[in-house]
Amino acid sequence: MQEKCSLNEKEYASSEGLFWKQLRPSVQEFLKKTKPDWKGSDFISYDALNSVLNTYIIELIAEEQKAGKDIAKKVQHQLKTDEELKPIHKHTQEEALTYGQRLADKIADFGGSWTFILIFVFIIIVWMAVNIYYLSNKGFDPYPFILLNLVLSCLAALQAPVIMMSQNRQEDKDRQRAEYDVSVNVKAEKEVRLLHEKLDHVLLHQHQNIVELYQLHLDLVKQMQQRLDIQNKNQ
Numbered sequence: 001m002q003e004k005c006s007l008n009e010k011e012y013a014s015s016e017g018l019f020w021k022q023l024r025p026s027v028q029e030f031l032k033k034t035k036p037d038w039k040g041s042d043f044i045s046y047d048a049l050n051s052v053l054n055t056y057i058i059e060l061i062a063e064e065q066k067a068g069k070d071i072a073k074k075v076q077h078q079l080k081t082d083e084e085l086k087p088i089h090k091h092t093q094e095e096a097l098t099y100g101q102r103l104a105d106k107i108a109d110f111g112g113s114w115t116f117i118l119i120f121v122f123i124i125i126v127w128m129a130v131n132i133y134y135l136s137n138k139g140f141d142p143y144p145f146i147l148l149n150l151v152l153s154c155l156a157a158l159q160a161p162v163i164m165m166s167q168n169r170q171e172d173k174d175r176q177r178a179e180y181d182v183s184v185n186v187k188a189e190k191e192v193r194l195l196h197e198k199l200d201h202v203l204l205h206q207h208q209n210i211v212e213l214y215q216l217h218l219d220l221v222k223q224m225q226q227r228l229d230i231q232n233k234n235q
Contacts, residue, residue, distance in 0.1 A: 001013070001014045002014070003017065003043035004043060005017060005043055005044060005045040005047075005048050006020075006035070006038075006042040006043060006044055007044055007045070007048035007049075007052065008045065008047070008048045010045065010048075012043070012045040012047075014043070016045055016046055016047075017043055017044050017045035017046050017048075017049065018043075018044060018046075018049070019040065019041060019042065019043055019044070020038050020039060020040050020041070020042040020043075020044065021040035021041075023044070024215065024219070026212055027052075027053070027056065030052070030056045030059075031052060050220070053216055053219075053220070056216075057216060060212060067201065068201070071197065071198060071201050074197075075194050075197075075198070078190075078194065082190065100165075101165070101169060104162050104165040104166050104169070105166050105169065107159075107162045107163075107166075108162060108163050108165075108166035108167075109166075111159055111162070111163060112163075124148070127141070127145070127148055128145060128148070131143070131145065
């Protein structure tokens with residue numbers, strides 16, 4: 001039985017093609033671009049269908065390449081324009097410290113060490129021993145060591161502001177470190193989101209196209225098998 005191909009208007013045997021209703025929905029949608037008024041009884045020869053499928057595969061691959069380039073451009077655009085995605089440089093202010101700030105840090109470090117405690121205890125013991133035993137409690141600071149108390153009070157009064165200066169600087173460092181950590185976390189979160197977009201594109205869009213190409217491959221294999229079966233019967 002002869003059928004007329006709706007694509008190239010040629011006559012073919014009914015075994016040399018298939019009808020519109022037998023096509024997969026994706027191929028039907030592609031064919032509607034060239035001819036919107038298809039009917040279920042319209043016949044399409046394998047020769048014409050193969051030419052259409054070849055064009056469909058080329059467009060499918062081109063669409064996938066375009067989608068890949070689009071998402072790559074989107075990522076590159078975000079990397080260039082988004083301030084939070086730009087490389088983060090940890091700024092330190094050590095080089096800009098004044099002499100007073102450096103001195104305060106050194107005094108605070110020394111004042112909070114065992115070396116300072118041992119030296120201070122040694123000086124107090126020597127001070128008291130010299131005044132009590134060596135100078136028979138008639139020296140420059142006899143018991144109850146009023147001068148020593150004055151020196152200790154002055155030392156504490158001066159040491160406290162110096163330590164507070166160093167602590168304030170340490171708080172500034174901690175704040176800068178916390179801001180740096182927040183910036184790193186925000187940058188990492190946005191980069192993870194961009195990575196998820198790429199993975200979603202690969203898992204959804206590319207996966208669908210791969211399945212579609214695989215189905216087209218199966219259709220072509222099935223078509224070739226049908227042709228071989230017909231040739232074997234004719235022989």
